[in-house]
Amino acid sequence: MASNSNQTRDMVLFARGVIALLDSWDVLRLAISEGWGGPESSAKRTWLASIIVDEFETASSSPDLDYIADLILQAMSDEFDVDVDDGSAERIAESIVKLWAAEPAIATQMVAEFQATAQKRSKVQIQASRGEGNGDSDWESESEDEDGVPRLVENGAQPTTPREKPEPVIDEDGFTLVQGKGKGKH
Template sequence: MDAQSSNGPPATDAASYLDLGITLALNNWPALTLAVQSNWGGPKSDDKRDWLCGAISEMLTERPETDAEDIEDVLIQVMNDEFDVVVDDESAGNVADEIMEMKAQAERGNFAVIQELWETWQKKSQQKSASAAMFKQVETRDEDQETDESDDDVGDVDMDDAPALVQAPREKAEPEIDEDGFTMVKKKR
C-alpha cells in the first residue's frame, strides 16, 4: 500500500510513523484537546500543541534513554506552563505509555497500531466534516424558510393600528411640610 495515498498516513519510515503516532496520541488526549479548543494557551493554542508534538519527538530522538516517566513529566509541565492546566487524572501517564509503546513497535517495524490510529482519526475527521456540512445545510434551509414566511405577509399586523402603550404622566404630589418646617417622608406604594 502506498504510504502517501489518501487512505494511509504520510509516513515512509519508522521515524515518520513515530512522529505521526505522537501527533495522534496528543491530538486524542482529552485534556490537551479541551485546552486547545478552549484557547487556554492563548489564541495560538493549536500551535503550542504542534510544538509539543515536535518536542516529544525530538526528545525521543536526541535522548534514546527517555522513558514514559520523562514524557509524562514533560506533558504535565507543558500543560501547566503553557495552558494553565493541572493534570492530576493520570491521563498524562497513559499518553506517555502509549507513546513509548508506539516507539517500541515502530523500532520493530510494526506500524499496525499507528496505522489503525490514523484510520480512526480520518474516519472521525470525515464524520465531523459531514456533520458540519449537514448543520450548514439545515441552517441554510431554516434561513430560506424564514425568508419565505416574511415574503407572504401572512398574519402580519399593520403597526399603525397598534394601541398606544404610552400612558399620561402622573402628577407629582406636592410635598407635605409639617408645622416645624420639615418635609414629611411618605412610603411609596
C-alpha cells in the same frame, strides 16, 4: 523502532503517531478548543509533539515513561495553565513509549489505530462545564462560599433559617431596655 537504514521513515511514522495520540487526547483537545493556551493553542499541540519526538530522536537511550509523562504534564501546565491529574497524561506517555519500542510493522499498525481514534474524536465536540464534577477545584467548590471559606452545612441538609430578632422591649417612659443575649441565665 529506529534502525539505521530506515531511520527517517521510522521517525516520520513515530511523529505521525505522537501527533495522532495528542490529537485524540481529550484534555489537550479541550484546552485547544477553549483557547486556554491563547490564540496559538493549536500550534502548541504541534510544538508539544515536536519536543516529544526530539527527545526520542536525540537521546542516547530511550526516554522512559515517567520522563515523557513529566514532559507532557509540564508542557500542559506551562502552555495551557492546566494541571492534569486524571492519569491521562501517563496513558499518553505509555502509548508513546510503546510506539517507540515497537517493531516497524507493529508501529505502522499502532499509528493507524491512533489516527483512526483521533479522526473519530475530532468529530465529537468537546466542551468544558462548570457543573458538578468529581474532582476538586481551586476555584470552585459546592462546600465553599464566595470567600473560599467552607460552609458549615452537611451534604444533603437544608440550611436553617436565621432566627428572627426579638422585638425591643420599651418601658413606660419610652426607653428601650437593653436585653441580655440569654447566656448565663438560669
